[in-house]
Amino acid sequence: MSECSGNCSSCSSADCKDRDPILKQNAQSNIKKIYAVVSGKGGVGKSSVTCQIAAAMQKKGKNVAVLDADVTGPSVPKMFGIKDKAYAEDKLLLPAVSKNGTKIMSVNLLLETDETPVVWRGPVISGVIQQFFTEVKWGDVDYMFVDMPPGTGDVALTVFQNLKVDGIIVVTTPQDLVSMIVAKAVNMAKLMNIPIVGIVENMSYFECDDCGKKHFIFGESKIAEVAEKNGLAVLATLPIDPKTPGLADSGNIEDADSVLFTNVINALSE
Numbered sequence: 295m296s297e298c299s300g301n302c303s304s305c306s307s308a309d310c311k312d313r314d315p316i317l318k319q320n321a322q323s324n325i326k327k328i329y330a331v332v333s334g335k336g337g338v339g340k341s342s343v344t345c346q347i348a349a350a351m352q353k354k355g356k357n358v359a360v361l362d363a364d365v366t367g368p369s370v371p372k373m374f375g376i377k378d379k380a381y382a383e384d385k386l387l388l389p390a391v392s393k394n395g396t397k398i399m400s401v402n403l404l405l406e407t408d409e410t411p412v413v414w415r416g417p418v419i420s421g422v423i424q425q426f427f428t429e430v431k432w433g434d435v436d437y438m439f440v441d442m443p444p445g446t447g448d449v450a451l452t453v454f455q456n457l458k459v460d461g462i463i464v465v466t467t468p469q470d471l472v473s474m475i476v477a478k479a480v481n482m483a484k485l486m487n488i489p490i491v492g493i494v495e496n497m498s499y500f501e502c503d504d505c506g507k508k509h510f511i512f513g514e515s516k517i518a519e520v521a522e523k524n525g526l527a528v529l530a531t532l533p534i535d536p537k538t539p540g541l542a543d544s545g546n547i548e549d550a551d552s553v554l555f556t557n558v559i560n561a562l563s564e
Contacts, residue, residue, distance in 0.1 A: 317424060317456045322386055323432035325359070329439055329491065329562065330453055330462045334475030336444040339496040340465045342542055343532070344441040345373045347463070350552035350559055352396050356436040359389065361426055362400030363453055364443040365419045366412045371402050375545025379403055386431040394548045397435065399426045416448035423452050437562065446482045454486040461491040463529065463558065468498055468515040473523075480524050491561050492527035493517060500534040508533075529558045 319325055331344040341364065352358040362370040371377075374392040380403035381388060389397040401422060402408050414422075432438070440457070443449050453459065464479045466472050476493060483490050495517040499508045511534060521528045532554055541547050552559075 315456075316458050317428050320386060320428055320431070322384075323430070323435070325432055325435040325438050327437050327460050327562070328457055329437065330363075330442050330459050330488075331439060331465060332442045332450070332462050332479050333444050333465045334446075334478040335471065338444075338465050338467045338475075340444070341369045341441050342373065342538065342547070343463075343465045343494055343496055344439050345370060345542070345547045346538075346550050346552070347555055347558055348396050348437075348439045349394065349548040349550065350555040351437050351439075351562070352392075352394050352548070353552050354559060354563075357397075357434050358395075359397040359399075359432055359435045359438045361423075361438060361440045362398065362402070363423050363426075363440050363449050365401050365414070365422055365449065367443065368400045368402040368412075369542075370398055370441055371400050372408065372545060373542045373547040374398055376403065377545075383431065386429055388431055392548060396548070397432060399430050420448050420452040423449060424456055427457060446478060450482065454482075454488055459488050461489045461562075463491050464493045464526075465496055466493060466517070467496055468510065468512045468517065472516055473520050476520050476524060476526075480526070490526055492529035492558075493521055494529050494558065495531045497534050498531040527561065529561055530554055 331340055333340045344360065348358050348360050360370050362368050371390060374396060376390040376398055378390060380390060389399045390403055391397055401412060440453055442453065462483055464476055466475050480490060495515060497512060498515055499510050501508050515531065517528055517531065538550055541550050
């Protein structure tokens with residue numbers, strides 16, 4: 295540790311005895327399991343997948359929450375149709391609640407408008423993530439899903455070092471970059487000693503309504519060989535479905551087909 299800068303928010307060491315400790319839950323929260331949904335790059339539909347997994351788990355009768363850790367690009371409230379702003383009660387913020395009961399906390403619930411930009415430096419963003427965990431009245435939560443920003447920067451370090459994450463789900467798409475994207479997520483998980491539940495491949499194919507043939511818009515999927523190389527499970531291969539973006543844009547992501555996420559839910563329930 296002779297090269298330690300004293301800044302835990304920018305350190306990836308999982309073994310440092312002096313790093314920031316795991317955050318404790320407040321007396322009004324009982325979060326049992328925490329899963330982070332990550333991607334090595336942007337544009338793979340990670341937030342949409344996060345929301346659909348949360349909605350699918352909620353339909354199973356579980357108490358579910360989504361912590362929107364993509365502070366500079368928050369989209370979770372819009373997908374769930376949340377328009378009201380968050381407010382405090384007994385010095386704790388109350389999460390927004392979707393029509394099906396999913397609890398949500400996002401910076402967009404605190405901004406003046408949804409279009410207000412978040413122009414903050416890394417340490418400030420990391421502090422907000424910590425506050426979302428410790429200063430929100432989450433109540434009883436069986437599964438909390440953390441929608442992560444793309445990459446392996448400050449937010450990822452904050453979540454993996456300060457929250458007791460039970461596992462991560464990697465979201466990717468069928469492109470030549472997939473091997474590198476997955477490898478980055480796998481290597482970071484190893485550095486932080488966090489298990490990987492598996493991979494979800496989004497935009498895997500398009501199935502024609504007329505002929506039923508599958509068209510691989512982004513090229514043939516390589517997810518099976520990438521998963522085997524990294525010793526991971528393929529949890530789902532999601533089709534390109536024009537209905538899904540429409541449901542997300544209209545705030546009805548909970549109405550998306552949850553059957554596609556059966557293997558994800560089963561893996562998380564083991």
